[in-house]
Amino acid sequence: MFIHDTILHRLKTGCQTMAYPDGPPPPLPDRHGGALKVDAAKCADGCRDCVPVCPTEAITRAPGKPVSLDLGRCVFCAACVEICPQHAITQTGDHRMAVSNRDDLLLGDPGKEQIRLAASLDEKLRKLFGRSLRLRQVSAGGCNACEADTNVLGTIGWDLGRFGIQFVASPRHADGLLITGPVTKAMELALKKTYDALPDPKIVIAVGACAIAGGPFVGNPQVNNGAESILPVDLFIPGCPPHPLTILDGLLRLLDRLPEQRKQAAAAPVGVDVPSSFPQAAHLNPHLPPA
C-alpha cells in the first residue's frame, strides 16, 4: 500500500535537503576538475600546443603575448590540461565560477590567473530580491543539459525554494531572466519580448558556455554567440553544463547569501558597503540560513 509505504519512507529518510550553504558543499565528481587556472608565466616561449586542441577555440596566443583562456567559451573537456607540457593550465577543483563581468572569465594576463568571482547585487537590488527572487527561464537553443541541471535545483536535495528563489510561469511575475543556449536566430525575438515583458528593475543570468559565448556553436551562422549580444547580462555561470552546485553558488553569490561572503564582509574595514543583514524573521523558518 503506497500510503503506508510513502509515510514510512518519509519517516525513515527524514529531510533529504543538503546542509549547504551552511554546511559543506556536496563534493564535485572527482573527475570533474572544477574551474581552470592559467599560469601563463610557465608557458614556454612560442608554445601553442593547447590552442589547436580546444574544441571551441577558447584559447588564443598572440605572438609575444601570454596565452589567453576564455572560461566563458570553455566546455571543460580538459584537452588543454592534458596536452600542456608545462602544466600551465590546471584544474582547481573549485565549483565556484560565476562572474559579474564577461572579462572576469578571461584568464592568462598577469594577476588574472583565475576567474574573478561575482560581486553581489547593489544594496538596493539586494533589498528587493535578496529574500525573494522570481526567475523566468528561456531556453534559446539550449540542448536541455543546462535546463536539466537548473531544473534539478528544484528537487528535494537542493531545494532552491528555501532561498526564496523560484522559477515562474510568466515573465510578468518575474524579477529576472535565466537564459540558456547560444540564442538562435529563431529565438531572438521571443527572448527580447520576454525580457521586455519583465517589470523593472530586472536582472539577467546567462547559464552555460552557449549562453555566455555560443559554446560549442560559436560562429554557427544560425546562432548569436550568447545572450550578451541581445541583452545586458548581470551574471555569467560557465560550464557545459555547469554543475548544479556551480549554478546555485552563482545565484546565492548574486544575492549575497553565502557564508563566505558574510565572513568577507565581517573582515571588511568600517565604512565599506557591508551587505545588509537579512531579515529578522529568519528564525521562523528552520531551513533558512541564519542572517
Added chain:
Amino acid sequence: MSATTPFALIANATSLPWAALPVWPADEFVTATAAELQRGARLCSWFAVPEGEAVVLVAVIAFDADNTLAVGRSLPFGRSYPSLTATHPQAHLFEREVWENHGITPEGHPWLKPVRRANRNAPANGEFFHVDGPEIHEVAVGPVHAGIIEPGHFRFQCAGEEVLHLEIALGYQHRGIEEVLENGPHRSTLVQMETIAGDASIAHGTAYASVMEALADMEAPLQAQWLRGIALELERLANHTGDIGALAGDVAFLPTQSACGKIRGDFLNLTAMICGNRFGRTLVRPGGVRHGLDPERAAQLAERLSQALAETAQAAAWFWDSSSVRSRFDNVGVVTLKQAAEIGLVGPAARACGLVRDVRYDHPAGWHRFTQAPVAVWPGGDVSARARIRTLEIQRSGELLLEQLANPPDFGLFAPIAPPAPDAIAVTLVESWRGEVCHVAVTGRRGHFRKYKITDPSFHNWSGLALSLRGTAISDFPICNKSFNLSYCGHDL
C-alpha cells in the same frame, strides 16, 4: 525480405563505397523505396546530397526482422519528384526537410511546409491546418513555455475541451549543426554532436564516433565499446526515471515525483563518476573513450547503482499502486499500432504501441553484439503504456548494467583512428533512451563530409504526440507531452 531487396545491404556501424549503392532515376527510386516500405521495411533516414546544381536522394531503410539495414540512391536530378509521403506518411518530415533545404519539390506531398524555418525563422507565424465552425476555437502555446523547457509552438484546434487537431511548429532551436558539417569534421564537431540533444549526449556521441570508425575501417577497442554501452544505459536510467517523476508530478502524485527527481540526479552522478560530467560529455570520442573504469571504481559504481535502482523500484511501485494515477493514465493519449507503424514511431513510444522495435536488439553494434537487455513491449499506445515501458526498461537496463559492471573486458580504451575513407557512406544507429538515433556520413574525394545527416528519434516521434492528442481533452496535454518527452533541439538540429 532483405534477401531479395534491390537496395545495398549494410550492417549497422559499417560503411560502403558510394559507388556500391544501387542507383535509380528519381521517380523509380521513390517507387523502389515505396515497394520496400510496403513489404515491411522502415525508413530510418531520407535526405539529399548536393551534386553540382542537382541533388541525389538517399534512403536508409531497416529490415528490423532480418537484422539488417539497406541503402539506395537516386541519379542526380533538378526540381521535383513524385512524393513518397503520398503512400508512406513516415516520409512526410523527411520530404519537407529536403524541400526546405534544397528546393526540391515532392509532387503530391499532402502538407508541404517548412520544417524549421517557417516564415523566416518565425514558425509560430507560419501556416497551420485550421478547423472552421461556430464552436471551434484555437489555442496557441509557445514558443516560450511555462517552465524550464525548450521552446516550440503548439497550435490546438478545439471544440470545447476536446482537441480535434494539434499541429506542432518547431525550429526555434535550430543551431545549423548539419550546415556547418559540410567539409567537416571540424574541431568543434564532437562537442556539437554531444549537444545535438544534451540529454542524449552518449547516444549521439557514440553514433558519431561509430561513423568515424566505420569510415576508418576500424573498431574502438573492446573496453571502450563496453564503457559506451554502460554509459548509454546510465543515460537511459536517468532520463526514464526523470520521466516517471515528471509524469507523477503532472498528476499531482508527489511522493514519486520527489523521489524520482532526486534519483535521476543520482543516476547522472554515476555517469559523472566515469567521466566527471553528469551528461557524459567528453567520454566518447572517435577511436574509443577518454576515461577508463577500473575494477574498484566499477564496484563502487555498481553499489551506488543498486541503491538507486532499489529506490526507483520503490518509487515506481507507489505510482502503479495508486488507482488515482492509473485512472489518469489509462486510455489517455492513445496512438494505435497501425498509426505507429504508418508514421514510423521509434523507441519507447513505438514499443508502447506493441511494435517490437529496438536498435540494441534488431541492429546490434558495439557492445550490444555480445549482450542485450530483453526488449520491453507493452501494447496499448496510451500514456499508461508509455510509462510502463519506462518502468520495464529501468528494471532491464539496471539488471544488464549490474551484470556488465561485474565483468569488465580487457583490451584498451583508445586506438588511434585513421582518416575517413573517401567516396564512402557510413551508417550508424544507436538506441538512445528516446529511440533510434541515426547518423549517416557521405564522404567526398578527400574523405571530408559531403553530407552528414542526423536523425534524432524526436524527428520521427513528434507526429506521434500530435496524433495522441486527437479526441483528448486539452487538459491532458501535459501528461501526453511528458509521456513522449521529445527533444526540441534534437529535432531542430
